[in-house]
Amino acid sequence: MPSDKFLLIKAWSYILWNDVEHVLSQLLIAELTGRTPVVYWPTYCLHNGFINTNGFELYFEPVSEYSIFDVAKSEYTYYPPVWDEDNLLMDDPDRDKLVYRNIGDILSRKENVVVGDVYFDLYDLIPYIKKDNPAYGMTVNQIYSYLFHKYIRLKQDIIAEINGFYRSWLSDEGPVLAVHVCAPEKDYEYNAESGRVEGSRFYPKGYQNSKDDKLQTRFKIPLFWRKREILKANAPYHGEIKKYVDKYDIKKIFLVTNSQAVLNEYKQKYGSMIVATKSKRAEEDEKVKYLDSYIVKRRAGIDILKDTYLASMCDFFIGNDFSSLSHAVTIMKDWPEGNAKLLYWEYRRKKYPINADIITIQKRNSPFAKAKKLFNKLLKR
Template sequence: MVDAPAVSPAVAANDALARGNLQLADYLCREALRENPQDALAMSLLGHMASGLRRYQLADAWFTRALSLRPDSGEIGAWRDRAREMAQAARALAASTAPKALARPRYLLIKAWGYGFWSDMDHVVGQLLLAELTGRTPVVHWGANTLFGAEGVANAFELFFRPVSGATQDGLAAWGQSFFPAKWTAATLRDENVNKFQGPGSRTSALHLLARDEDVVVSDFHGKVVDLIGWIEPDSPWHGLDYPTIYRRLYAKYVQLQPALQARVDAFANERMAGRRWVAVHVRGSDKITELRDLELVNAQYQHRIDRMLQADPAMGIFLLTDSEHFAREYRQKYGERVLAADVARSSDATGVHYAGHEGRKLGEEVVMDAHLAARCDAFLGNGASNVSTAIRHLKDWAPGSYELIGNDFLTMPNLMLHRW
């Protein structure tokens, strides 16, 4: 039996684009260009996507690159010329001094992804970048599908953070006249998990929302900052920024603790952490073993790195963040009084803490406090495949060399699994 020839990423991207799977097409085109920087098909596909998304400067640039490799292609030349015409028209419209009617406001409703706390927050921050790029007012609403809600609380996000704007989901349902994707209407806007994974409007990525004209667009499917970085046009204030800078600016602008929760963080830090240098150490256990096959190898690398820090600063304390009772015991036995850990829910087996039946609001408060207390420390050591570890990077401006991850930072990686269906 002869194996079928492998399909190149660019050919697979062309198929994904034909099926309307914009995010997968984007991932595959960029994979093709990493394998072969001269792949004109991938460049042309990105040019077509950029044109469809009204990113005409990007379309011009991609078609120009493709044409440099295929100078005799009249088709690519025509596509480039059309992109240039559209870019010029867009610039002329923006610069026009003619009186303009007051623009109707537009909104981006960011619903809960519905999984781990900082996974949900990563989705929120990715969509906040989308709001910035599209001029929409963001509204974050964590409804009944969040794992961190409380009885009688309609929007669990605001249990932990201040609203990101003055608009609300109820207000959008009453005001909006047009919605996208079409599964959302004034009548369904308060529902959760509507065709999230299958059916019309399912797996809607941020790219699907970039060039919409509807009053309200709704994001309920996980999207990352890295998904949008390649679509930031040169005239945007976000252009040219690396992903940590983008995250940090978005956190600083939008993600503010509720005053009562901020007071609890301050009180813990003042009472138990003042007057000592600290390294925050985040060690994953429980259900992470099902996501990260080499978790044991990752966890085995912590202690020699901690020991190196303690040799350099013998008085340093260890602020331990872990979801595992096993690791809490192990670190206390090895490091004794150096270890400080908040009294939080932990797991003694492979069940994730957020799936173990704990009260959602309390669990969310514990997770938020742990992360913000870690950001009060002088150094940090964590797991590059963990949303908790990667979120802590963006809660403050860490001194150079003071923030360290074991393993690659997964925020830099596309999540192909979510879009391969």
């Protein structure tokens, strides 16, 4: 790669695995454009607990031999034009407007430094992959897996902590099922008819069949549900766990959750089968997204990484299709078919997070009711 052509990859969100997913898609852009990647998570990122420290390198090894200080030079040109050598450590408050940030521009720029601070889905990048790139012809999951194993390397102290826990609690326990259960979205209910929910960070999403669908398990809401009912968040997990326990004689369940209430529920139901790390979890009345405000924030990131990597080391996995952590587990190794699944609600070809309550619709005017009404109307004539 040319030594004066860089892609500076900045943080995108406040969720660790969302930011890693963003890094992976930007690394593909670096490969497609022949640029040297440099990852920098600045001080506004919740995972960075130290002033003037690269948050990414608190957890991972650098993706290249260059740092942000190598790309901040007065003689360099920058794109988008909001950037220069003096403000690279800052955030652009207008980045969500996506000005100067469409894929075509990013891939075709001639400036020395292109800054990647918005998220591009790999689905949108696939058409630009040429035959000479190793990712050519791969599915989205396969591309994420290829990029992850090529670029993402944990710090040695984190690896040692993960391996120590695995040897002590999971390695000799027979078949182990990892289960990732997100805290219920208690403040929000999804209306399956309108698809609306106010204030949630999750949104229903349409989807198309793909080669990656084998990982996903839907819980379909019938189109003509006979009565109004609330389907409770995370309820389908226990049925799926029972299937694995019965079929594979599961000995231990490694539970990954950000909710103390979920941990208590699972301990009560499964007893000594439950294994969990001692990471900090939210109480029922605590907002989960603020858990990253530890005094030492690096510990918060380590706990998330530790849970994720340990889940990938288990024999089986059940996760949440709307969770970046769950998706990370699925790309960390080549799971045998049926050994890993991601759960979601489905209604009218839209997916909803499994950790949200779903309001089903009372269909009073079903096709049968409409036919009966029309028949009675004709009889009165």
